[in-house]
Amino acid sequence: MIRISKLAASVQPSATLAAGAKARQLRAAGVKVYDFSLGEPDFDTPKHICEAAEKAALGGQTHYTPTSGTAEVKAAVVRWYKKVHGYEFGPENVIVSNGAKHSIHNALAATVGPGDEVIIPTPYWVSYSDLVSMTGAAPVLVTTTPESGFKMTPHQLSAAVTPRTRVLMLNSPCNPTGTVYTRAELEALVDVVLGTDVAVLSDEIYEQLTYGDAKPTCVATLRPALKDRIITISGASKSYAMTGWRMGWAIAPPALVKAMDTIQSQETSCPSSVSQAALIAALDGPQECVSEMRTEFAARRELTVTRLRDIPGVRLPTPDGAFYAFFDVSAYFGKTFGDKPVTDSLSFCSALLEQAHVNLVPGVAFGAEGFVRMSFATSREVIETGIARLKAWLALGT
DSSP states (O other), X not given: OOOOOHHHHHOOOOHHHHHHHHHHHHHHTTOOOEEXXXXXXXXXOOHHHHHHHHHHHHTTOOSOOOTTOOHHHHHHHHHHHHHHHOOOOOGGGEXXXXXXXXXXXXXXXXXXXXXXXXXXXXXXXXXXXXHHHHTTOEEEEEEOOGGGTXXXXXXXXXXXXXXXXXXXXXXXXXTTTOOOOOHHHHHHHHHHHTTSSOEEEEEOTTTTOBOTTOOOOOGGGSOGGGGGGEEEEEESTTTTTOGGGOOEEEEOOHHHHHHHHHHHHHHXXXXXHHXXXXXXXXXXXXXXXXXXXXXXHHHHHHHHHHHHTTSTTOBOOOOOBTTEEEEEOGGGTTOEETTEEOOSHHHHHHHHHHHHOEEOEEGGGGTOTTEEEEEOOSOHHHHHHHHHHHHHHHTTOO
């Protein structure tokens, strides 16, 4: 019998992917499921991006590329950041990987290990803590609350830093809360970091999806001294509806990029050659597609917030970015739905899916018990009907 390693046994499966798998099982059995579990745009990849990939494939660009990506795709990343953020760096600062999650893994694997600590504000994306733990380092979770806008304060950050702290992980706009730190708030956090030896990993995957007055900030542009100790992570999945293309990247000091390149060379070798051609078209091509998707997400956000706030007992901070509503359902804990007692977010989501066929992700997976996450990256019709079913089901609790 093959024994399972301690590493594999210690890692938790992705809660969002697990929730999606449960929904697929019900659909396979003929059940209509209103699935709000996955953070995936429901739009097709824009046509000009697909055409670039097709042209590359037919033109013979189907072979291995350099491990960190082609010179052309790195140049496209360099151009995009200069144009959008005024952030200037060279191709030696760029590594392209198989999605932003892969980039985060490589960055952590190249910077931390046993005995080290990584600070993560909660709520956090489900994979952060396990990606840290897989390196042997320890995640240090700093709790934020709705009252603070789910934002970590400079005082909290300063209190969390120890001699073993190596990295601070930031995510703005945030999954799961939709929180967007202001530039001034990020400057205050960065100033704490600059008084230490801590590096910053800034996950900016949702940077093009902000609403109202909220604006994204490229953290690397905040202080000149930060450039030598920041890792900027982003990708094409969310803004360009390219989840299946698996295109993510990291921008970091050259020595760290070289270390990540070495790790990636042993893990996966190069990212997809055809997907790299598609990414160049996404970054260099027309951006109206992004604006159109953002406008629709903004409308869905308003619909989601309005309908959820109409449910008694539900508390919902307004999400300023990404495409998630993260709301408090703890008022319903202690109630029974059908024959199912609800005592926490996990039992809440399980009963809701089983009985009302509405699929949400439990907040405990994000380090925030009492909450659930709903993705509004789906049609308005599905949002309307799904929330109506949630409201009707909640009224049945005794």
